[in-house]
Amino acid sequence: MNRTTIGTLCLLCGIFIGLLIQCRSDQASPASSLTSLSDTTSRSRAIDPIRVVNTAEEATIALFENAAPSVVYITTTTVKEDYWSRNIYEIPAGTGSGFIWDDKGNIVTNYHVIKGAYKAKVTLSDQTTWDAEIAGIEPRKDLAVLKINPSSKLKPILIGTSHDLKVGQSVFAIGNPFGLDQTLTTGVISALGREIESAAQVPIRDVIQTDAAINPGNSGGPLLDISGRLIGVNTAIYSPSGAYAGIGFSVPVDVVNWVVPDLISFGEVKRPVLGVDLVQQQIIDRMELKGALVMAVAPGSGAADGGLQPTRKSSDGDFIIGDLIVEVNEEPIESNNDLLLTLEKYKPGEQIRLKVKRKQQTANLTITLGSSF
Numbered sequence: 001m002n003r004t005t006i007g008t009l010c011l012l013c014g015i016f017i018g019l020l021i022q023c024r025s026d027q028a029s030p031a032s033s034l035t036s037l038s039d040t041t042s043r044s045r046a047i048d049p050i051r052v053v054n055t056a057e058e059a060t061i062a063l064f065e066n067a068a069p070s071v072v073y074i075t076t077t078t079v080k081e082d083y084w085s086r087n088i089y090e091i092p093a094g095t096g097s098g099f100i101w102d103d104k105g106n107i108v109t110n111y112h113v114i115k116g117a118y119k120a121k122v123t124l125s126d127q128t129t130w131d132a133e134i135a136g137i138e139p140r141k142d143l144a145v146l147k148i149n150p151s152s153k154l155k156p157i158l159i160g161t162s163h164d165l166k167v168g169q170s171v172f173a174i175g176n177p178f179g180l181d182q183t184l185t186t187g188v189i190s191a192l193g194r195e196i197e198s199a200a201q202v203p204i205r206d207v208i209q210t211d212a213a214i215n216p217g218n219s220g221g222p223l224l225d226i227s228g229r230l231i232g233v234n235t236a237i238y239s240p241s242g243a244y245a246g247i248g249f250s251v252p253v254d255v256v257n258w259v260v261p262d263l264i265s266f267g268e269v270k271r272p273v274l275g276v277d278l279v280q281q282q283i284i285d286r287m288e289l290k291g292a293l294v295m296a297v298a299p300g301s302g303a304a305d306g307g308l309q310p311t312r313k314s315s316d317g318d319f320i321i322g323d324l325i326v327e328v329n330e331e332p333i334e335s336n337n338d339l340l341l342t343l344e345k346y347k348p349g350e351q352i353r354l355k356v357k358r359k360q361q362t363a364n365l366t367i368t369l370g371s372s373f
Contacts (some may be wrong), residue, residue, distance in 0.1 A: 063172060063228040064184050069125045070157035071174045071221060072098045073181045074109055074132075074146070076117035093117055097175035097221030098146065099157045099230070106264055107132065107146040108256065109220030110235055111139050112199050114146065122148050125182065136263025139200035141255055142235050145263040157222055160229030162208065162252035165189055173212040173234055173248075175221030187212030196236055196249050203337055207249045208232045214248030223250040230256070272348045272369035274339075275301020276308060279322075281336050291357065292339040294322035306367035309358060323363070327355035343369070 078093040096113030100106075107122055114120050120132040132146040169189045177183055191209040198204050210223060214234050223232035232250025239245035262269045279293040287293075297303045297310045311322035325333050328342045329352055346352060348371035356363050 059226065060172070060184075060186065063224065063226070064174070067157065067172075067174060067222070067224055067228045068182055068184075069155045070100045071125065071182065072100065072107055073123040073176045073179075074098050074107075074113055074220065075121050075123070076114055077119045078116060079118045095176060095179055095217050096219045097217065097234070098122065099220075099222045100154050101145070101260060101264075102156050103154050105148045105150060105154065106135060106260075107148060108233065108260055109144055109146060110233065111137050111142045111144045113220045114144050115139075115199065120146055122146060123181070124150065124152070124154075126152065128152065136267040138259050138263060138269050140198050140202045140269075141204055141251060141259050142198045143233065143251065143256060143259050143263070145260060158227070158229040159257065160225050160227070160231045160253055162206070162231050162254045165192060165208065165225075165231060165252075167192060170226050171208075171210050171212050171231070172224045172226075172228075173210070173214055173218060173221060174224070175214075175218035175234060177213075177215035177217040179217055183218075185213035190247070194249060203341065204235075204251060204255075205341055206252050206255070207235075208252055210248050210250060211246045212248060218248075232256075266373070269372075270348065271372040272343050272346050272350065273301075273372050274308070274343070274367060275303040275370055276310070278336050278339070279311065284336070289324060290334045291324040291326040292333055292336050293324050294356075302368040302370050306354070306365045307363075308354070308356070308365060308367070321359075323356040323358050325354055325356050327353075329353050330355075348372075 074096045076093040076095070078091060079088050080091050081088055093116065094113065096109055098107045098109035098113070101108045114134060120134070121129050122132045123129045128150065130148040130150050132148050135145040135147040137144045167189050171187055171189055173185045173187070175183060187210050189208060190211050192206070194207040194209045195203050195205050196207050208223065208231065212223070214237050218234045221234045222230050223234055225231045231253050233256055234248060234250050236249045237245065238247040238249070259269055275298040276294050277296040279295045284291075284293050293311070294308055295311050297308050309323045312320050314320050325339060327333060328339065331342055333339050333342065346369055348369050351366055351368050354365045354367055356365060
């Protein structure tokens with residue numbers, strides 16, 4: 001074998017060995033790349049600087065922090081008898097919201113929250129739970145007062161007014177929708193002067209309408225103004241599905257502020273009374289009359305002393321229609337409910353002027369209001 005042949009063979013062997021090394025290197029490179037990536041250390045991201053909180057946000061945060069300790073979570077139970085064993089069991093009845101009225105342990109909520117309850121418990125914002133007693137109820141206004149005796153100091157809610165509210169004002173609702181306690185929702189006053197039906201089938205008038213989210217569990221919770229003052233008690237929603245649909249209603253605080261003191265003091269509302277029984281509204285409607293028709297007058301009452309005439313029989317056996325009340329202090333009366341709700345504006349012992357239709361004439365009478373108890 002000559003030198004040329006040997007050189008050629010060496011060259012070919014070198015090329016072969018080089019290609020083999022290159023191939024192995026290419027096969028190993030992905031693994032080396034993965035290893036390199038896996039070796040990279042991950043670190044927490046740097047914290048971005050906080051943006052400036054605007055005035056509206058600061059006000060909302062401050063409002064919630066100040067008002068939330070005054071809002072409570074209410075749970076109720078009822079009893080059920082086992083058909084076979086005759087044993088009595090307590091079962092959950094419902095949940096709702098409420099708020100601290102004063103430092104004596106009086107809690108305001110909706111009547112329908114505690115209606116039919118065997119027991120009620122109140123959970124404060126510090127998560128302590130206390131047994132509650134019913135201090136008073138007012139089904140006509142869907143309001144109730146519970147009484148607790150906590151060991152800790154209570155923070156009563158701030159009280160505002162509702163007669164001077166305006167559509168478009170910002171409002172805030174705090175409550176326990178679906179059992180989620182201390183939930184804040186915001187909105188505006190959508191309308192004023194609405195009317196809803198109470199648990200007693202009597203209208204509640206001058207109700208506040210809001211688009212702040214109100215859901216099951218919010219009932220009895222406060223509706224607040226921008227200052228964190230109570231302006232209403234969240235009571236009902238309008239919704240085909242039973243969930244929030246943008247229309248909620250609150251009993252105005254001006255009503256709450258005259259009902260609650262009576263519930264605390266007497267267990268019921270001390271109402272002014274005329275001292276009359278009225279003809280049923282269905283009968284008045286059939287007679288196509290507008291007003292409140294007097295059926296009977298209580299002897300010795302303000303109505304009797306003022307000269308109101310009842311419906312009665314004549315000596316011939318015919319019915320003589322009693323006085324039809326059409327005005328109270330120049331305020332029109334078109335139904336029994338109109339009369340009852342108008343009288344709520346006055347106190348026992350006050351005098352009112354009535355305009356009545358008597359036969360074909362009109363009479364003006366002065367009546368001194370009595371007390372319901």
